[in-house]
Amino acid sequence: MTDAAATSPPSRRTWSPRLVSLVFVTVVVAVLPLVFPSNYYLRVASLVWTSGLAVVGLNLLMGLAGQVSLGHAAFLGIGAYAVAIGPTHLGVPPIPSALAGIALSALVAWIVGKPIFRLKGYYLAVATLGFGLLLALVLTSESAWTGGPDGMPVERVELFGWRVTGALTWYWITGVALIIGVALALNLEASPTGRALRALHDSEVAASVVGVDAARLKLTAFVVAAVYAATSGALLALMNGFVTPDTASFMHSVEFVTMVVIGGMGSVVGALVGAAILVALPQALTVLQEYETAVLGLLIMVFMIFLRQGIVPGLIGLFRGMRR
Amino acid sequence: MTATRTSNAAALEVDGVGISFGGIRALDGVSFRAHPGEVFSIIGPNGAGKTTLFNIVSGLYRPTSGRVRIAGQEATGLAPARLARRGLSRTFQNLQIFFRMTAVENVMVGRHMAEKTGFFADLLALPSVGRQNRATRAAALALLDRVGLADLADQPAGALPYGALKRLEIARALATEPKVLLLDEPAAGCNAVETEEIDQLIHAVAEGGVAVVLVEHDMKLVMKISSRILVLVQGKPLVVGTPAEVRADPRVIEAYLGSHGETEAARADR
Numbered sequence: 324m325t326d327a328a329a330t331s332p333p334s335r336r337t338w339s340p341r342l343v344s345l346v347f348v349t350v351v352v353a354v355l356p357l358v359f360p361s362n363y364y365l366r367v368a369s370l371v372w373t374s375g376l377a378v379v380g381l382n383l384l385m386g387l388a389g390q391v392s393l394g395h396a397a398f399l400g401i402g403a404y405a406v407a408i409g410p411t412h413l414g415v416p417p418i419p420s421a422l423a424g425i426a427l428s429a430l431v432a433w434i435v436g437k438p439i440f441r442l443k444g445y446y447l448a449v450a451t452l453g454f455g456l457l458l459a460l461v462l463t464s465e466s467a468w469t470g471g472p473d474g475m476p477v478e479r480v481e482l483f484g485w486r487v488t489g490a491l492t493w494y495w496i497t498g499v500a501l502i503i504g505v506a507l508a509l510n511l512e513a514s515p516t517g518r519a520l521r522a523l524h525d526s527e528v529a530a531s532v533v534g535v536d537a538a539r540l541k542l543t544a545f546v547v548a549a550v551y552a553a554t555s556g557a558l559l560a561l562m563n564g565f566v567t568p569d570t571a572s573f574m575h576s577v578e579f580v581t582m583v584v585i586g587g588m589g590s591v592v593g594a595l596v597g598a599a600i601l602v603a604l605p606q607a608l609t610v611l612q613e614y615e616t617a618v619l620g621l622l623i624m625v626f627m628i629f630l631r632q633g634i635v636p637g638l639i640g641l642f643r644g645m646r647r
Numbered sequence: 648m649t650a651t652r653t654s655n656a657a658a659l660e661v662d663g664v665g666i667s668f669g670g671i672r673a674l675d676g677v678s679f680r681a682h683p684g685e686v687f688s689i690i691g692p693n694g695a696g697k698t699t700l701f702n703i704v705s706g707l708y709r710p711t712s713g714r715v716r717i718a719g720q721e722a723t724g725l726a727p728a729r730l731a732r733r734g735l736s737r738t739f740q741n742l743q744i745f746f747r748m749t750a751v752e753n754v755m756v757g758r759h760m761a762e763k764t765g766f767f768a769d770l771l772a773l774p775s776v777g778r779q780n781r782a783t784r785a786a787a788l789a790l791l792d793r794v795g796l797a798d799l800a801d802q803p804a805g806a807l808p809y810g811a812l813k814r815l816e817i818a819r820a821l822a823t824e825p826k827v828l829l830l831d832e833p834a835a836g837c838n839a840v841e842t843e844e845i846d847q848l849i850h851a852v853a854e855g856g857v858a859v860v861l862v863e864h865d866m867k868l869v870m871k872i873s874s875r876i877l878v879l880v881q882g883k884p885l886v887v888g889t890p891a892e893v894r895a896d897p898r899v900i901e902a903y904l905g906s907h908g909e910t911e912a913a914r915a916d917r
Contacts, residue, residue: 507770507771510769510770510771510772510776511769511770513772513780514764514768514769514770514772514776514780515759515762515764515769515776515779515780515783516764516766516769516770517769518748518752518755518756518759519756519759521745521747521748521752522745522748522753522756522759524747525744525745525746525747525748526743526744526745528707528727528739528743529739529743529744529745529816529819530745530756530759531726531727531728531731532705532727532728532730532731532736532737532820533731533736533756533757533759533760533819533820533822533823534728534731534732534759534760534823535728535756535759536728537728543766547770589747
């Protein structure tokens with residue numbers, strides 16, 4: 324990366340932060356398999372990439388637009404269960420099922436978001452919370468379709484007779500998906516749409532008097548975040564070969580929000596850092612056995628207090644709805 | 648006053664506007680017209696309802712009675728973003744700055760309505776987005792130059808001094824190419840030099856055919872640049888007239904020297 328920068332003529336513009344972020348993520352994804360000693364690490368990294376994809380999407384909603392969704396795992400669930408239910412019950416192959424799940428997720432986000440974004444403040448948080456709980460309930464209770472609390476297996480993907488399997492294969496699939504997701508998020512941030520979203524976060528009233536349609540723009544961000552989450556969910560289910568209602572649980576939603584906040588809101592790389600910490604750290608902390616969760620909680624608190632002081636007066640208090 | 652009119656149609660027409668908050672009549676029967684090219688000022692003691700009036704006209708509050716028209720078109724109770732599309736923008740008494748963005752980005756947001764790229768073009772960073780970003784930035788830089796902030800373009804807005812932020816808000820509002828511009832105390836907190844600059848800026852904006860509606864406590868500034876002045880007292884219109892008429896009106900003097908207006912009167916004397 325420094326080589327490329329050094330060889331470019333001095334008259335050229337310096338690298339934009341956007342390009343630096345993208346190159347950084349690409350290099351990390353490309354280099355890690357070379358240093359990983361075992362498939363176990365590849366598995367953990369693949370989980371980080373899939374979670375990271377969802378968090379990058381959620382960050383567009385939270386970090387850019389300043390809106391919090393407490394039911395984001397529901398969209399993950401829609402994507403995950405689409406690739407489980409499609410092949411098993413409807414005879415639709417996994418990839419069309421995944422695409423259908425992503426489209427359904429976008430549609431559901433639009434239908435749920437449409438009335439909510441006319442309101443301000445806590446309504447979105449509460450409404451998404453309700454929606455998330457509802458979806459998790461449906462997934463748990465409709466056992467004929469979903470396998471109930473035990474979840475259900477997901478058919479392996481086959482492409483032209485090749486069974487997509489193996490830790491390294493999934494590492495690359497999830498890694499490339501993440502890089503694409505990061506590139507699109509960075510594009511959006513640097514565009515007129517991204518500018519308007521950031522403006523909303525700082526002052527919705529000022530954005531509105533220069534013609535920014537706040538409700539429409541927030542809805543757009545919400546749908547985009549849902550698409551990211553559903554894609555992440557579909558990849559996760561295909562990679563794991565099974566789904567459980569935990570995918571769509573409230574706790575999982577809270578984890579996503581925590582990942583965004585810990586990593587640093589509004590930063591794409593920050594979203595990945597947040598995902599890495601919350602996915603990889605519990606793996607590292609398993610040596611502590613029963614103290615694992617306590618230490619994880621403590622570490623999160625330490626992060627929030629010492630690294631993110633300005634951003635954390637309270638979860639929802641950070642967001643736009645609180646002020647004004 | 649008629650000399651400054653460029654057309655007969657009022658850019659902004661406020662007709663018998665009133666609003667109640669929990670049974671308290673904050674504003675009652677306020678009417679005025681602002682024409683293209685004029686600076687129309689609204690003055691009055693603290694609590695007279697000047698900002699409330701602005702909030703109604705700019706769509707933040709819906710009036711309990713009365714009508715607002717922009718260029719002859721009904722605009723009562725429209726959302727701020729819709730009003731912006733009709734050509735009305737404003738600044739705020741208590742600053743509403745995008746603090747985490749740079750100065751130039753603040754003004755770039757003001758070009759939102761002029762930006763043509765769609766969502767998918769933005770997502771894919773099509774070449775049109777790069778062109779649009781450059782065009783928006785160029786327009787924003789020109790506006791920053793106009794308000795005297797060109798040097799601070801790439802500074803984070805949060806790091807700018809108060810007087811600069813006041814002008815930044817004006818630049819952002821101008822970025823929408825408004826026909827009606829509401830300025831809520833643009834000179835508040837500014838020193839004499841800055842006030843003079845704002846005076847010239849407002850004058851130039853009005854010259855360009857914009858109807859400028861001004862709420863301001865700096866009486867010297869108001870008397871100097873206004874074509875007409877509306878005096879509000881306790882939510883009710885007292886007088887509308889030229890600066891000379893308003894200054895000479897005994898009711899205005901009484902209102903300002905009354906229990907509500909001593910500080911304002913002191914300012915007016917300065």
